[in-house]
Amino acid sequence: MRIGLICLVLAYVLSQFYRAFLAVLAPALQRDIGATPDDLALASGVWFLCFALMQIPVGAALDRFGPRFTAVAMFALGAGGGSALFALAQSPMHLTLAMALIGIGCSPVLMAAYYIFARSFSPAVFGTLAAAMIGVGSLGNIAGSAPLAWTVEALGWRATMGGLGAISLLIGAALWISLQDPARTETARTETAQRGSVLDVLRQRALWPVFAMMFVCYAPAAGLRALWVGPYTADVYGVDVQVIGQVTLVMGLAMVAGNFAYGPLDRIFRTRKWVNFIGNLGVVAACGALWFWPAPGLWTSAALLAMAGFCGASFGMVMAHGRAFVPAHLTGRGVSLLNLFGIAGAGIAQLVTGRLHATSGDAPYGAIFLYFGLTTLIGLGVYLFSRDRTD
DSSP: OOHHHHHHHHHHHHHHHHTTHHHHHHHHHHHHHOOOHHHHHHHHHHHHHHHHHHHHHHHHHHHHHHHHHHHHHHHIIIIIIHHHHTTOOOHHHHHHHHHHHHHHHHHTTTHHHHHHHHHHHHHGGHHHHEEEEEETTTTTHHHHHHHHHHHHHHHHHHHHHHHHHHHHHHHHHHHHHOOOOOOOOOOHHHHHHHHHOOOHHHOOOOHHHHHHHHHHHHHHHHHHHIIIIHHHHHHHHHHHHHHHHHHHHHHHHHHHHHHHHHTTHHEEEEEEEEHHHHHHHHHHHHEEEEEEEEOOHHHHHHHHHHHHHHTTTHHHHHHHHHHHHSGGGGGHHHHHHHHHHHHHHHHHHHHHHHHHHHHHOOOHHHHHHHHHHHHHHHHHHTTTTTOOOOO
């Protein structure tokens, strides 16, 4: 199980990479195949939406077939095949199709790990394990920043994406060999026999305010890091791909630190609700500052983006808050539905901010920062009505 979890972490590192690498490739893709920031926003949004839409079948597959089969089949075919298609792309539409396939391939990885955590470890440490998984996986954000910029300059983006497709296939093979499904105790067999559906999860009214928080909490950090930090710094400050790589590296490191910082806070302060609430107020403050002052200087902007990334790393803790209300026999469906809200929120945000960029005239980035700040604030307003719960 230990080696299998390590392989799942490696797959999740690639999942994080695939949702964040377009920011660095933006100049090369515009030069080589005419992909504009709006085209890349569509491709990024499609990645998130395909990822989100797969959460319903992924949750059912986890409860019925287990994480091994579910993760391996989808990741190897989706991430490997999508990367190959991306490497061969001749138009922006090819990029969108490739990102859709990659999103489908990455969709079961984190939920497979969460399923194992929920079935094999104490509920009290679920929040810490969930945040640690995202924190380590966020190394993919780091790989998709300055290291990616160096690799693309040395090998070109097509060779880089082809190599990543091969790595995805190798990780899929390693998962098949090493990953084990959690032991099926008599209690687990009884729970599985109960079946249930995603509708049973939706009937848990205590989850509804948490769903609202999930919908907005991931979108700012994911949307800015995955795409907008690249066009923003290039258009506003006129920097090249190397500087874009440095700024995305700063934001990526902040997101890694934020995930590890959130991890133990529910046990320290004995609350999940208020850890998430106060942390996401920091996202509102950072986005509000960038809206009010969209060009404060390159490294001041980088610091505010890093603040949004650090404070916006609450995904695992919000997931832990919601999972505490999910019946044991619906673990797979419950965590996958929570994930659906989080990833769908990020995908819809990419589509909306793409339109804002196209229609906001001379101040597109101020409109984008305003969108992220306002939606997070609205989500926090709904989240105020949630019931706190720790394990």
